[in-house]
Amino acid sequence: MNIAESERMRAMLKGEDVVVVNSCAVTAEAVRQTRQAIRRARAAHPAARLIVTGCAAEIEREAIGAMAEVDGIIANAAKLDPRSWNIPLQDAPIMPARTRAFIAVQNGCDHACTFCIIPQGRGASRSLTVTQVLHEVAEHIAAGAREVVLTGVDLTSWGHDLPDAPRLGALVRAILDACPALPRLRLSSVDGVEIDAQLFDLIAHEPRVMPHLHLSLQHGADLILKRMKRRHLRRDAVELVGRLKGLRPEIAIGADLIAGFPTESDAHHADNVSIIRELAIVHGHIFPYSPRPGTPATRMPQIPRAVVKERAAELRAAVAETRGAWLASLIGQTFTVLAERDGTGYAPNYARFGLPPGTLPGEVVMITAKRLEEGLLA
Incomplete structure (x- = not known):
C-alpha cells in the first residue's frame, strides 16, 4: 500500500524541490523509524522543503509537526491530491520504480481490530471504481510493468462502498478480461473470510493470478483471535488453505502473525507456532505486539516485553524452518x-x-x- 502511494507521489512531484516522508504508524517501532527517516532526510537535503504525510503524521500530528526538521504535514486523505501540493490538477504520469506495479485499489478500514490504529490514520473504507483501476493498470502495462500487484489497507473489502457492492473477484476478472497482455496479477494481503466465490475460483484455477496467497491471519489461537476482534477462527484458515492446495498444490502461503498479544498464554503461543507448520507458511511477516495509543488492547493485561520478543523470535524461527524446507523442495523445478x-x-x-x-x-x-x-x- 505504501509503495503504491509513494510511487504515485513521486510521479506527481517530479521536478519539485521537496522531500516527502510517507510515514507508517502500525507499530511504535514504525513511528520511531519515521522519526529517524525525517532526520536522515533533512541531513541529506538541508535546503529542500520537507513534508511528512501518512499514518504517523495523521495520528501523531502534533509530535511530528513539532520536529525542527519538518516544514509541513499533508493529511493522509489528501496526499494524492495535486492541490494539496500546489501543483497543477492533472493525471500524474506513471513512473514505475519497479518491474512490478503496485496499485492501491482500496483504502481505509471499517473494522475495529483491538490492536490496530490504522483506521484512525486511514479513515473509512473506500474503493476505486473498476474504470479507475483499469485505467491505472493499462498505464502501468504501457509503461512496461510485467506484473500488477493489487493492494489495499483491507483489500478484500474492495467494492463494499460502490454501487451494487461488487466483490474483489469481479475486479480481478475485469482486469484479466480487459488486459490480456498482462501476464501476472498478484494480490497483496487478504482477509480469508472475505474471499468471495469468484475470487476463490480465480486463485485456484487462473494461471495469470499468481499462486501466492498472503493472509491477514494475525494469530493461531481462537481465544486470542476473538480478543483481537478478528472475524475468523483457526479452522477457517485451515479449511481455506486446504481447499486451495487441493485445487492448486503449488500455491505458496504467506501470513501476518502477531507475537505476544495481551493475555497470550504459553498455550496460545504454541497455537501460534503450530499454525505456521499446519498451513506451511513460507512467507511470514512476524510482528511483536506493539501497544498503540487509544486501542482497546492497551487496556488488556500486557505480556512482558522480553517475553514478546522471545515469542516473536520463535515464530520467525518456525517460518524460517518451513520456508527453508519449501525452498529446498523447489530445487530441480x-x-x-x-x-x-x-x-x-x-x-x-x-x-x-x-x-x-x-x-x-x-x-x-x-x-x-x-x-x-x-x-x-x-
Whole structure:
C-alpha cells in the first residue's frame, strides 16, 4: 500500500524541490523509524522543503509537526491530491520504480481490530471504481510493468462502498478480461473470510493470478483471535488453505502473525507456532505486539516485553524452518522469474531467485532451480 502511494507521489512531484516522508504508524517501532527517516532526510537535503504525510503524521500530528526538521504535514486523505501540493490538477504520469506495479485499489478500514490504529490514520473504507483501476493498470502495462500487484489497507473489502457492492473477484476478472497482455496479477494481503466465490475460483484455477496467497491471519489461537476482534477462527484458515492446495498444490502461503498479544498464554503461543507448520507458511511477516495509543488492547493485561520478543523470535524461527524446507523442495523445478533491478527476481509463487549475469530488469526468464544460497534459489 505504501509503495503504491509513494510511487504515485513521486510521479506527481517530479521536478519539485521537496522531500516527502510517507510515514507508517502500525507499530511504535514504525513511528520511531519515521522519526529517524525525517532526520536522515533533512541531513541529506538541508535546503529542500520537507513534508511528512501518512499514518504517523495523521495520528501523531502534533509530535511530528513539532520536529525542527519538518516544514509541513499533508493529511493522509489528501496526499494524492495535486492541490494539496500546489501543483497543477492533472493525471500524474506513471513512473514505475519497479518491474512490478503496485496499485492501491482500496483504502481505509471499517473494522475495529483491538490492536490496530490504522483506521484512525486511514479513515473509512473506500474503493476505486473498476474504470479507475483499469485505467491505472493499462498505464502501468504501457509503461512496461510485467506484473500488477493489487493492494489495499483491507483489500478484500474492495467494492463494499460502490454501487451494487461488487466483490474483489469481479475486479480481478475485469482486469484479466480487459488486459490480456498482462501476464501476472498478484494480490497483496487478504482477509480469508472475505474471499468471495469468484475470487476463490480465480486463485485456484487462473494461471495469470499468481499462486501466492498472503493472509491477514494475525494469530493461531481462537481465544486470542476473538480478543483481537478478528472475524475468523483457526479452522477457517485451515479449511481455506486446504481447499486451495487441493485445487492448486503449488500455491505458496504467506501470513501476518502477531507475537505476544495481551493475555497470550504459553498455550496460545504454541497455537501460534503450530499454525505456521499446519498451513506451511513460507512467507511470514512476524510482528511483536506493539501497544498503540487509544486501542482497546492497551487496556488488556500486557505480556512482558522480553517475553514478546522471545515469542516473536520463535515464530520467525518456525517460518524460517518451513520456508527453508519449501525452498529446498523447489530445487530441480523450472520457473518463470520476473527480474527486479537488484539482480534478483520472483517466481510466480514468490520464491526469490538470484539471476544470471546480464539479466535485464523487467525481463521474464526461465530458470531451473539448482541450488539454494543464502535464501536465494539459483
